[in-house]
Amino acid sequence: MSEKIIMLRGNGDFTVEQFLDIMEGKNEKRLMLSLGLTTGPGCNMDCIYCYNESGRTEAGRPVRHRMKFADYEKAILESSSLGAQSVILVGVGETMMDKNFRKLIELISTEGMIPLIFTNGTLLTRETANFLYKHGTSIYLALDSTRENVFDKITGSKGMLPVVLQGVDNCLEAGFGKTTVRNGHSVTDFAVNTMLMKSNMNYLDEIEDFCQEKGLLFTCRFPEKIGAACSYWESHIAATVEEENLMRNIAEKHSAGGEVFRTDSGCLFWMAGVLLGIDGQVRLCYSVNNRKDMGNIKQDSMRTIIRRKRELYPPQKDYFCPLHLEISANP
Numbered sequence: 001m002s003e004k005i006i007m008l009r010g011n012g013d014f015t016v017e018q019f020l021d022i023m024e025g026k027n028e029k030r031l032m033l034s035l036g037l038t039t040g041p042g043c044n045m046d047c048i049y050c051y052n053e054s055g056r057t058e059a060g061r062p063v064r065h066r067m068k069f070a071d072y073e074k075a076i077l078e079s080s081s082l083g084a085q086s087v088i089l090v091g092v093g094e095t096m097m098d099k100n101f102r103k104l105i106e107l108i109s110t111e112g113m114i115p116l117i118f119t120n121g122t123l124l125t126r127e128t129a130n131f132l133y134k135h136g137t138s139i140y141l142a143l144d145s146t147r148e149n150v151f152d153k154i155t156g157s158k159g160m161l162p163v164v165l166q167g168v169d170n171c172l173e174a175g176f177g178k179t180t181v182r183n184g185h186s187v188t189d190f191a192v193n194t195m196l197m198k199s200n201m202n203y204l205d206e207i208e209d210f211c212q213e214k215g216l217l218f219t220c221r222f223p224e225k226i227g228a229a230c231s232y233w234e235s236h237i238a239a240t241v242e243e244e245n246l247m248r249n250i251a252e253k254h255s256a257g258g259e260v261f262r263t264d265s266g267c268l269f270w271m272a273g274v275l276l277g278i279d280g281q282v283r284l285c286y287s288v289n290n291r292k293d294m295g296n297i298k299q300d301s302m303r304t305i306i307r308r309k310r311e312l313y314p315p316q317k318d319y320f321c322p323l324h325l326e327i328s329a330n331p
């Protein structure tokens with residue numbers, strides 16, 4: 001394991017032995033390393049690349065039959081007993097706007113797991129930052145520009161940038177942002193991500209400087225063509241395939257931490273975890289819809305789900321994601 005790469009705590013920072021146990025699937029107490037939960041719906045921003053159209057859809061489909069708190073609770077408790085070390089909250093919208101957000105963080109933390117949240121950073125008051133720090137949360141914060149006009153254009157909001165920047169400072173004051181060691185990896189509990197597109201690509205160094213100054217891990221990704229991004233793709237994201245490839249390379253070059261969900265051994269949720277959509281249905285990917293039914297936490301146990309998932313997509317180290325392969329072979 002590299003000591004130089006800093007990872008976001010709770011995302012892929014596991015030992016080789018733990019991964020091997022999961023791949024073998026024989027240790028009943030270690031059948032998964034991470035749980036992904038989708039919260040929401042709803043958002044206070046309207047980003048032009050939003051996969052979920054600001055909380056109106058999930059990966060291009062209408063949001064229906066969302067999980068109740070009891071379903072989330074079942075998923076968390078069963079995952080904990082099957083060896084999960086972290087629970088990653090992604091949102092159909094802003095994770096912190098979910099009415100059960102604090103209850104989820106408390107439960108995850110009580111179970112001894114790491115809550116890892118995606119957030120747009122607009123709700124990180126001093127009190128909330130302290131609450132999250134106290135519960136051992138890792139934060140993955142979206143920051144698409146430090147220039148107000150660019151930020152407003154990308155996020156479809158007004159006057160939010162100073163709120164987000166204050167939120168970052170509140171977190172640093174609470175104690176976030178230090179580098180520690182977990183399972184032999186250097187890890188941090190706070191990272192900033194920028195989605196690369198035409199309007200911010202010339203100012204990437206400003207965000208990097210901001211992160212460096214604050215001592216924060218910086219990651220950069222190129223958006224996927226799903227949700228709101230479809231309507232803006234050519235005009236705001238990339239006009240041609242060549243431009244797409246160029247921007248993908250730029251994002252990769254600038255990203256210090258790689259992708260969240262990417263591990264040394266492939267996609268976190270295929271290899272070593274379970275991701276649940278907002279309706280409780282098992283997903284293999286948060287941005288691409290499944291082709292096969294792997295179950296739903298509302299009626300299936302986590303153990304049954306893992307068994308079914310392993311039958312359909314056996315873990316192996318040869319490639320990153322079987323779903324993307326399946327789709328490109330049969331569009």
Ligand code: SF4
Nearest residue numbers: 043045047050093120
């Ligand atoms: S990308 Fe995130 S912050 Fe932006 S609209 Fe979508 S859910 Fe909200």
